[in-house]
Amino acid sequence: MRSLIIRTMTAGTVAALALGACSSNSSDGSAKGRSPYVGVILPDTKSSSRWETQDRPALTAAFKAKGVRYDIQNAQGDKTQFQAIADRMLKEGVNVLVVVDLDAASGSAVLAQARAQGVATVDYDRLTLGGGADYYVSFDNVDVGEQQGQGLTQCLAGVVKPVVAEVNGAPTDNNATLFAQGYNSILTPRYADGSYLKGPNESIAGWDNTLAGKTFSQMLATTPNISGVLVANDGMAQAVIAVLKAHHLNGKIPVTGQDATVAGLQSVLSGDQCMTVFKDPAKEAAAGAELAIDLATGAPANTATAMVPDTVTGKLVKSVMLTPEAIVKANVNDVIDSGAATKAEVCTPQFAAECAAVGVH
Structure with missing residues:
Protein backbone atom coordinates (compact mmCIF):
# COMPACT_ATOMS: atom_id res chain seq x y z
CA MET A 1 0.00 0.00 0.00
CA ASP A 140 -2.25 -4.20 -1.37
CA ASN A 141 -5.43 -2.30 -2.14
CA VAL A 142 -3.73 0.93 -3.14
CA ASP A 143 -1.87 -1.15 -5.72
CA VAL A 144 -5.22 -2.55 -6.91
CA GLY A 145 -6.40 1.01 -7.57
CA GLU A 146 -3.15 1.98 -9.24
CA GLN A 147 -3.49 -0.97 -11.61
CA GLN A 148 -7.05 0.11 -12.42
CA GLY A 149 -5.90 3.65 -13.13
CA GLN A 150 -3.00 2.48 -15.26
CA GLY A 151 -5.24 0.08 -17.13
CA LEU A 152 -7.73 2.78 -17.97
CA THR A 153 -5.01 5.15 -19.18
CA GLN A 154 -3.67 2.43 -21.47
CA CYS A 155 -7.15 1.82 -22.89
CA LEU A 156 -7.60 5.57 -23.44
CA ALA A 157 -4.29 5.92 -25.30
CA GLY A 158 -4.79 8.14 -28.33
CA VAL A 159 -8.01 9.71 -27.05
CA VAL A 160 -7.64 13.49 -26.86
CA LYS A 161 -8.73 14.97 -23.53
CA PRO A 162 -10.96 12.05 -22.53
CA VAL A 163 -13.76 12.70 -20.06
CA VAL A 164 -13.42 10.15 -17.25
CA ALA A 165 -16.28 9.15 -14.96
CA GLU A 166 -15.61 7.39 -11.66
CA VAL A 167 -17.95 4.84 -10.06
CA ASN A 168 -16.43 4.25 -6.64
CA GLY A 169 -17.11 1.57 -4.06
CA ALA A 170 -19.00 1.90 -0.79
CA PRO A 171 -17.92 4.89 1.32
CA THR A 172 -18.16 2.68 4.43
CA ASP A 173 -15.57 0.23 3.08
CA ASN A 174 -11.95 1.17 3.79
CA ASN A 175 -10.90 -0.88 0.75
CA ALA A 176 -12.93 1.42 -1.50
CA THR A 177 -11.04 4.36 -0.03
CA LEU A 178 -7.73 2.66 -0.74
CA PHE A 179 -8.73 1.68 -4.29
CA ALA A 180 -9.67 5.31 -4.95
CA GLN A 181 -6.41 6.52 -3.47
CA GLY A 182 -4.62 4.27 -5.94
CA TYR A 183 -6.48 5.13 -9.12
CA ASN A 184 -6.70 8.81 -8.30
CA SER A 185 -2.93 8.88 -7.91
CA ILE A 186 -2.86 7.98 -11.61
CA LEU A 187 -5.78 10.12 -12.79
CA THR A 188 -5.42 13.30 -10.72
CA PRO A 189 -2.16 14.47 -12.34
CA ARG A 190 -3.84 14.08 -15.74
CA TYR A 191 -6.81 16.13 -14.59
CA ALA A 192 -4.40 18.75 -13.27
CA ASP A 193 -2.45 19.12 -16.50
CA GLY A 194 -5.59 19.11 -18.64
CA SER A 195 -4.78 15.93 -20.54
CA TYR A 196 -7.89 14.33 -19.01
CA LEU A 197 -11.19 15.99 -18.12
CA LYS A 198 -12.83 15.03 -14.84
CA GLY A 199 -16.32 13.71 -15.37
CA PRO A 200 -19.01 12.63 -12.88
CA ASN A 201 -17.75 10.97 -9.72
CA GLU A 202 -20.03 8.99 -7.39
CA SER A 203 -19.63 6.45 -4.59
CA ILE A 204 -22.08 3.55 -4.49
CA ALA A 205 -23.54 2.61 -1.11
CA GLY A 206 -23.13 -1.06 -0.30
CA TRP A 207 -21.39 -1.76 -3.63
CA ASP A 208 -24.95 -2.14 -4.93
CA ASN A 209 -24.82 -3.17 -8.59
CA THR A 210 -28.35 -2.01 -9.35
CA LEU A 211 -27.65 1.39 -7.80
CA ALA A 212 -24.40 1.56 -9.78
CA GLY A 213 -26.33 1.04 -13.02
CA LYS A 214 -28.88 3.71 -12.16
CA THR A 215 -26.16 6.12 -11.11
CA PHE A 216 -24.17 5.62 -14.29
CA SER A 217 -27.30 5.99 -16.41
CA GLN A 218 -27.76 9.43 -14.82
CA MET A 219 -24.08 10.22 -15.40
CA LEU A 220 -24.39 9.39 -19.09
CA ALA A 221 -27.55 11.46 -19.41
CA THR A 222 -25.89 14.56 -17.94
CA THR A 223 -22.46 13.96 -19.50
CA PRO A 224 -23.00 12.14 -22.81
CA ASN A 225 -19.39 12.68 -23.89
CA ILE A 226 -17.93 10.33 -21.25
CA SER A 227 -14.86 8.66 -22.77
CA GLY A 228 -13.92 6.15 -20.04
CA VAL A 229 -15.28 4.81 -16.76
CA LEU A 230 -13.17 3.90 -13.75
CA VAL A 231 -15.40 1.35 -12.02
CA ALA A 232 -14.21 -0.03 -8.70
CA ASN A 233 -15.24 -3.69 -9.16
CA ASP A 234 -16.54 -6.20 -11.68
CA GLY A 235 -20.07 -6.37 -10.30
CA MET A 236 -20.67 -2.66 -10.77
CA ALA A 237 -18.80 -2.80 -14.08
CA GLN A 238 -21.43 -5.26 -15.36
CA ALA A 239 -24.13 -2.74 -14.47
CA VAL A 240 -22.24 0.04 -16.25
CA ILE A 241 -21.72 -2.17 -19.31
CA ALA A 242 -25.44 -2.94 -19.41
CA VAL A 243 -26.16 0.79 -19.61
CA LEU A 244 -23.57 1.22 -22.35
CA LYS A 245 -25.09 -1.69 -24.28
CA ALA A 246 -28.49 -0.03 -24.12
CA HIS A 247 -26.90 2.99 -25.82
CA HIS A 248 -24.85 0.85 -28.25
CA LEU A 249 -21.66 2.15 -26.65
CA ASN A 250 -20.26 -1.06 -25.16
CA GLY A 251 -16.75 -1.73 -26.36
CA LYS A 252 -16.39 1.91 -27.38
CA ILE A 253 -15.99 3.35 -23.89
CA PRO A 254 -13.35 1.62 -21.72
CA VAL A 255 -14.58 0.29 -18.37
CA THR A 256 -12.38 -1.04 -15.55
CA GLY A 257 -13.20 -3.59 -12.89
CA GLN A 258 -11.71 -5.71 -10.14
CA ASP A 259 -12.12 -9.23 -8.67
CA ALA A 260 -11.61 -11.21 -11.91
CA THR A 261 -15.09 -12.72 -11.69
CA VAL A 262 -16.30 -15.00 -14.48
CA ALA A 263 -18.54 -12.23 -15.82
CA GLY A 264 -15.66 -9.78 -15.57
CA LEU A 265 -13.31 -12.10 -17.47
CA GLN A 266 -15.93 -12.64 -20.17
CA SER A 267 -16.36 -8.90 -20.53
CA VAL A 268 -12.60 -8.48 -20.84
CA LEU A 269 -12.50 -11.14 -23.55
CA SER A 270 -15.40 -9.57 -25.46
CA GLY A 271 -13.87 -6.08 -25.23
CA ASP A 272 -16.73 -4.66 -23.19
CA GLN A 273 -14.40 -4.28 -20.19
CA CYS A 274 -10.92 -2.82 -20.47
CA MET A 275 -9.37 -4.80 -17.61
CA THR A 276 -9.92 -6.34 -14.21
CA VAL A 277 -7.67 -7.00 -11.24
CA PHE A 278 -7.06 -10.51 -9.93
CA LYS A 279 -6.62 -11.09 -6.22
CA PRO A 324 -2.66 -8.18 -7.06
CA GLU A 325 -2.37 -8.75 -10.82
CA ALA A 326 -3.89 -6.71 -13.64
CA ILE A 327 -5.79 -8.89 -16.10
CA VAL A 328 -6.35 -8.07 -19.77
CA LYS A 329 -7.17 -10.34 -22.70
CA ALA A 330 -3.61 -11.57 -23.05
CA ASN A 331 -3.33 -13.03 -19.53
CA VAL A 332 -6.83 -14.31 -18.76
CA ASN A 333 -5.21 -17.74 -18.53
CA ASP A 334 -3.51 -16.65 -15.30
CA VAL A 335 -6.87 -16.69 -13.53
CA ILE A 336 -7.88 -20.02 -15.04
CA ASP A 337 -4.49 -21.60 -14.29
CA SER A 338 -4.89 -20.56 -10.65
CA GLY A 339 -8.18 -22.45 -10.34
CA ALA A 340 -10.18 -19.35 -9.43
CA ALA A 341 -12.25 -19.88 -12.59
CA THR A 342 -12.45 -22.72 -15.10
CA LYS A 343 -12.36 -22.69 -18.87
CA ALA A 344 -15.83 -24.23 -18.89
CA GLU A 345 -17.18 -21.34 -16.80
CA VAL A 346 -15.51 -18.61 -18.83
CA CYS A 347 -15.56 -20.05 -22.33
CA THR A 348 -19.26 -20.72 -22.76
CA PRO A 349 -20.50 -20.97 -26.35
CA GLN A 350 -21.14 -17.22 -26.40
CA PHE A 351 -17.45 -16.55 -25.68
CA ALA A 352 -15.86 -19.54 -27.42
CA ALA A 353 -14.45 -17.49 -30.29
CA GLU A 354 -12.96 -14.89 -27.95
CA CYS A 355 -11.36 -17.62 -25.84
CA ALA A 356 -9.91 -19.29 -28.92
CA ALA A 357 -8.52 -15.99 -30.15
CA VAL A 358 -6.35 -15.53 -27.07
CA GLY A 359 -5.61 -19.22 -26.51
CA VAL A 360 -7.52 -19.81 -23.31
CA HIS A 361 -6.72 -23.35 -22.22
Missing part, protein backbone atom coordinates in the same frame (compact mmCIF):
# COMPACT_ATOMS: atom_id res chain seq x y z
CA ARG A 2 2.77 2.39 -0.78
CA SER A 3 2.62 5.07 1.93
CA LEU A 4 0.00 3.17 3.89
CA ILE A 5 2.11 0.07 4.51
CA ILE A 6 5.37 -0.35 6.31
CA ARG A 7 6.93 -3.52 4.94
CA THR A 8 9.55 -5.64 6.62
CA MET A 9 9.54 -8.31 3.94
CA THR A 10 7.94 -8.78 0.51
CA ALA A 11 4.73 -10.84 0.44
CA GLY A 12 3.25 -12.84 -2.45
CA THR A 13 0.14 -12.46 -4.59
CA VAL A 14 -3.56 -12.79 -3.74
CA ALA A 15 -7.32 -12.22 -3.97
CA ALA A 16 -10.14 -12.38 -1.55
CA LEU A 17 -12.25 -14.43 0.81
CA ALA A 18 -15.09 -16.68 1.43
CA LEU A 19 -18.78 -16.81 0.86
CA GLY A 20 -22.04 -18.53 1.20
CA ALA A 21 -25.22 -18.17 3.17
CA CYS A 22 -24.76 -21.51 4.89
CA SER A 23 -22.31 -22.95 7.35
CA SER A 24 -19.49 -24.86 5.80
CA ASN A 25 -18.65 -28.37 6.92
CA SER A 26 -16.13 -28.57 9.70
CA SER A 27 -13.25 -30.98 10.18
CA ASP A 28 -11.53 -31.78 13.42
CA GLY A 29 -7.75 -31.67 13.58
CA SER A 30 -4.96 -30.85 15.92
CA ALA A 31 -1.60 -29.11 15.84
CA LYS A 32 0.98 -28.95 18.60
CA GLY A 33 -1.36 -30.85 20.90
CA ARG A 34 -4.25 -28.43 20.49
CA SER A 35 -7.40 -28.62 18.43
CA PRO A 36 -7.80 -25.20 16.83
CA TYR A 37 -11.24 -23.98 15.86
CA VAL A 38 -11.45 -21.02 13.49
CA GLY A 39 -14.59 -19.01 12.79
CA VAL A 40 -14.93 -16.94 9.61
CA ILE A 41 -17.66 -14.36 8.98
CA LEU A 42 -18.10 -13.24 5.38
CA PRO A 43 -19.99 -10.07 4.47
CA ASP A 44 -22.56 -10.78 1.77
CA THR A 45 -23.20 -12.13 -1.71
CA LYS A 46 -24.59 -8.93 -3.18
CA SER A 47 -21.50 -6.74 -3.34
CA SER A 48 -19.48 -9.32 -5.28
CA SER A 49 -19.88 -12.91 -6.44
CA ARG A 50 -16.29 -13.57 -5.34
CA TRP A 51 -17.26 -14.34 -1.74
CA GLU A 52 -19.23 -17.41 -2.85
CA THR A 53 -17.62 -18.44 -6.10
CA GLN A 54 -13.97 -17.88 -5.23
CA ASP A 55 -13.28 -17.24 -1.56
CA ARG A 56 -15.41 -19.78 0.30
CA PRO A 57 -14.05 -22.72 -1.72
CA ALA A 58 -10.48 -21.46 -1.38
CA LEU A 59 -10.71 -20.87 2.35
CA THR A 60 -12.45 -24.19 2.90
CA ALA A 61 -9.70 -26.00 0.98
CA ALA A 62 -7.01 -24.24 3.01
CA PHE A 63 -8.50 -25.30 6.35
CA LYS A 64 -9.17 -28.83 5.17
CA ALA A 65 -5.59 -29.15 3.95
CA LYS A 66 -4.42 -28.37 7.48
CA GLY A 67 -7.00 -30.63 9.11
CA VAL A 68 -8.41 -27.75 11.12
CA ARG A 69 -11.92 -27.45 12.47
CA TYR A 70 -13.61 -24.40 10.99
CA ASP A 71 -16.95 -22.69 10.47
CA ILE A 72 -17.59 -20.27 7.61
CA GLN A 73 -20.76 -18.20 7.68
CA ASN A 74 -22.05 -15.36 5.52
CA ALA A 75 -23.92 -12.44 7.10
CA GLN A 76 -25.68 -11.61 3.80
CA GLY A 77 -25.27 -7.88 4.41
CA ASP A 78 -27.28 -8.00 7.66
CA LYS A 79 -25.56 -6.36 10.66
CA THR A 80 -27.86 -8.16 13.11
CA GLN A 81 -26.99 -11.47 11.49
CA PHE A 82 -23.29 -10.55 11.54
CA GLN A 83 -23.49 -10.07 15.32
CA ALA A 84 -25.58 -13.23 15.82
CA ILE A 85 -23.04 -15.33 13.92
CA ALA A 86 -20.24 -13.91 16.06
CA ASP A 87 -22.22 -14.60 19.25
CA ARG A 88 -22.69 -18.24 18.27
CA MET A 89 -19.11 -18.81 17.17
CA LEU A 90 -17.71 -17.31 20.36
CA LYS A 91 -20.12 -19.38 22.45
CA GLU A 92 -18.98 -22.50 20.61
CA GLY A 93 -15.39 -21.74 21.52
CA VAL A 94 -13.57 -20.58 18.41
CA ASN A 95 -9.90 -19.89 19.08
CA VAL A 96 -9.65 -17.32 16.32
CA LEU A 97 -12.28 -15.13 14.70
CA VAL A 98 -11.70 -13.98 11.12
CA VAL A 99 -14.07 -11.29 9.83
CA VAL A 100 -14.86 -9.32 6.70
CA ASP A 101 -16.75 -6.41 8.19
CA LEU A 102 -19.97 -4.84 6.90
CA ASP A 103 -18.95 -1.45 8.29
CA ALA A 104 -16.63 -0.10 10.94
CA ALA A 105 -19.22 0.07 13.72
CA SER A 106 -20.58 -3.46 13.49
CA GLY A 107 -17.14 -4.89 12.78
CA SER A 108 -15.62 -3.09 15.76
CA ALA A 109 -18.34 -4.37 18.10
CA VAL A 110 -17.64 -7.98 17.14
CA LEU A 111 -13.87 -7.54 17.38
CA ALA A 112 -14.19 -5.99 20.84
CA GLN A 113 -16.42 -8.85 21.98
CA ALA A 114 -13.89 -11.42 20.78
CA ARG A 115 -11.01 -9.53 22.38
CA ALA A 116 -12.86 -9.44 25.71
CA GLN A 117 -13.10 -13.24 25.58
CA GLY A 118 -9.42 -13.68 24.79
CA VAL A 119 -10.05 -14.74 21.20
CA ALA A 120 -7.49 -13.68 18.59
CA THR A 121 -8.92 -11.62 15.74
CA VAL A 122 -8.06 -11.20 12.07
CA ASP A 123 -9.50 -8.65 9.66
CA TYR A 124 -9.74 -10.40 6.31
CA ASP A 125 -9.61 -8.42 3.09
CA ARG A 126 -10.98 -5.25 4.75
CA LEU A 127 -9.38 -3.43 7.63
CA THR A 128 -11.98 -2.45 10.22
CA LEU A 129 -10.99 1.13 11.02
CA GLY A 130 -10.95 1.67 14.77
CA GLY A 131 -11.68 -2.01 15.31
CA GLY A 132 -8.39 -3.03 16.87
CA ALA A 133 -8.02 -6.41 15.16
CA ASP A 134 -4.85 -8.25 16.13
CA TYR A 135 -3.93 -8.95 12.50
CA TYR A 136 -4.93 -8.08 8.95
CA VAL A 137 -4.70 -10.17 5.76
CA SER A 138 -5.37 -8.59 2.39
CA PHE A 139 -4.03 -7.46 -0.92
CA ASP A 280 -5.99 -14.82 -6.12
CA PRO A 281 -8.42 -16.22 -3.53
CA ALA A 282 -6.38 -19.38 -3.06
CA LYS A 283 -3.35 -17.36 -2.01
CA GLU A 284 -5.34 -15.04 0.24
CA ALA A 285 -7.20 -17.94 1.80
CA ALA A 286 -3.97 -19.87 2.34
CA ALA A 287 -2.38 -16.81 3.97
CA GLY A 288 -5.44 -16.21 6.14
CA ALA A 289 -5.75 -19.85 7.13
CA GLU A 290 -2.04 -20.16 7.95
CA LEU A 291 -2.16 -17.07 10.15
CA ALA A 292 -5.39 -18.19 11.87
CA ILE A 293 -3.98 -21.65 12.54
CA ASP A 294 -0.78 -20.21 13.99
CA LEU A 295 -2.83 -18.00 16.29
CA ALA A 296 -5.15 -20.82 17.33
CA THR A 297 -2.27 -23.10 18.25
CA GLY A 298 -0.04 -20.52 19.86
CA ALA A 299 2.58 -20.67 17.13
CA PRO A 300 4.46 -17.49 16.15
CA ALA A 301 2.64 -15.44 13.51
CA ASN A 302 5.75 -15.15 11.38
CA THR A 303 3.89 -14.43 8.15
CA ALA A 304 2.60 -11.04 9.31
CA THR A 305 5.63 -9.03 8.20
CA ALA A 306 3.95 -5.78 7.15
CA MET A 307 2.52 -3.02 9.33
CA VAL A 308 -0.62 -1.20 8.18
CA PRO A 309 -1.81 1.93 10.01
CA ASP A 310 -5.36 2.14 11.28
CA THR A 311 -6.12 5.74 10.30
CA VAL A 312 -8.68 6.07 13.10
CA THR A 313 -6.58 4.85 16.04
CA GLY A 314 -3.18 5.66 14.56
CA LYS A 315 -1.96 2.21 15.58
CA LEU A 316 -0.07 -0.15 13.30
CA VAL A 317 -1.69 -3.51 12.59
CA LYS A 318 0.51 -6.55 11.92
CA SER A 319 -0.42 -7.62 8.43
CA VAL A 320 0.03 -10.04 5.57
CA MET A 321 -0.01 -8.07 2.32
CA LEU A 322 -0.37 -9.80 -1.05
CA THR A 323 0.23 -8.49 -4.55
